[in-house]
Amino acid sequence: MRELYRYQNHSGLIRNLVILKDFLIRTYPCCVPTGIMVRKQCIDELGKFDEDFNYIGDLEFCIRMSTKYDFYYVNQKLSAWRYTESSETVNILHTQTISPVYFYRLIDKFYYKLNVARFFPKKDREKIIMDAYIFASKRAMLNSLVALKFFDIKLLLFTIKTVYKSDPFVINRIKLPFSLFKEFIIALYNLVKL
Structure with missing residues (x-):
């Protein structure tokens, strides 16, 4: 399987200011929403997706999360996307x-x-x-x-x-x-x- 995207070559902590900037200006920040896990305490504190952002509610939530929390990047293939014209x-x-x-x-x-x-x-x-x-x-x-x-x-x-x-x-x-x-x-x- 071809690897579409890699943020860095090792697993590790990513400081919240680094990821906040990346969510604002990078095509693929460390966590594309298909491969992200969130602790329940984050949702309890920040709330759920802001439905006013419709299709990009996941991006809005990740940016909001990066204002308060660091992220941890796992350097493994955790998700796959099978691309077919009829999907x-x-x-x-x-x-x-x-x-x-x-x-x-x-x-x-x-x-x-x-x-x-x-x-x-x-x-x-x-x-x-x-x-x-x-x-x-x-x-x-x-x-x-x-x-x-x-x-x-x-x-x-x-x-x-x-x-x-x-x-x-x-x-x-x-x-x-x-x-x-x-x-x-x-x-x-x-x-x-x-």
Whole structure:
């Protein structure tokens, strides 16, 4: 079985500030939600998934958890994903969209309302928030794949408008097309390697 993702080459504790930053700006933080176990005391203290975040409730919960707790990474294959064109997950990914607004709402909730910026050194805060916004934009742009597949110009324009309206950093709006192109090339390369 091909390994899709590895966070680090050893098992070990990951400090909450490291994982908090990773959840805000990395494609695959240490714990993708398919392979995460949570102690009951965390749920008792933090509450359950915030249903206002719909499809990305697991991500919202993991970010909330990382504001208070360290994580432990287990360097073993703990889950597998069998990819077939007819699977329900693939069908959902290829035919449904996630509102691009959710990703920006995550930034609003954690960076501004819950002030997670206070956890980071002042000199790093602007870079982290800029990276969080461009990462949110990349996640939101996944809708464009569904829009292109179904020739849904309305969805495509809505997604692009939301991305450009929601990211307050002009430099991110300039970098986004190049960053997306780079991600596309990497994905294409990995597909060819299979």
